[in-house]
Amino acid sequence: MPRTRRKRPRKVARVPRSDALLPEFDRGAVPEGLVTRRVLRDMGLSPGDNTGPVAILRCRLCATRPTWSCRHPTRGFLLRVDLARPKRVPTLAQELALDRAMAARSTCSRCSRRYYYCLPLRTVGCCDPCARGYEPTPGTYVTTTATPVSHRLAA
Numbered sequence: 001m002p003r004t005r006r007k008r009p010r011k012v013a014r015v016p017r018s019d020a021l022l023p024e025f026d027r028g029a030v031p032e033g034l035v036t037r038r039v040l041r042d043m044g045l046s047p048g049d050n051t052g053p054v055a056i057l058r059c060r061l062c063a064t065r066p067t068w069s070c071r072h073p074t075r076g077f078l079l080r081v082d083l084a085r086p087k088r089v090p091t092l093a094q095e096l097a098l099d100r101a102m103a104a105r106s107t108c109s110r111c112s113r114r115y116y117y118c119l120p121l122r123t124v125g126c127c128d129p130c131a132r133g134y135e136p137t138p139g140t141y142v143t144t145t146a147t148p149v150s151h152r153l154a155a
Helices: 037-042 092-106 128-132
Strands: 055-057 076-080
Touching: 037 076
Parallel strands: none
Antiparallel strands: 055 076
16 A cells, blocks of 8 residues: 655745735725726726736735735735726627527527526537436426417408
8 A cells, every 4th residue: 555645835935025026905904096806897897908916905814914925815906996997898799699609508409498507518419308308397498488470461
């Protein structure tokens, strides 16, 4: 039986806060005009002309260590609001193309039902009820209430 290999503890390279490349702010002390990407998204803005982060939002753990810079993955990067631009709105043709693409991914080739989720068309080739041979639950696929259009002649 082979022996298990012991992992060496990884040394964390601590950097003093004064030598950090970007300025760091705690969660309650962020100056006006600097926000995270998520806040920009909530404001309806995109990063725009921001080439990179301007400052670092420190994590909650590093708030208790004021002399060290934050190196945790939970830190946030702050961007400038004045360089942000409004989000682009897709055109109707782009929305139609996206809807057609999603319809192709969620429509079964055997029973022609459109489901609310994407189907495994590459591996199975059809929906799960068709592959296993049972009737699907009515809440899982889109039911159309529109009746087929019949010709109504005027004369």
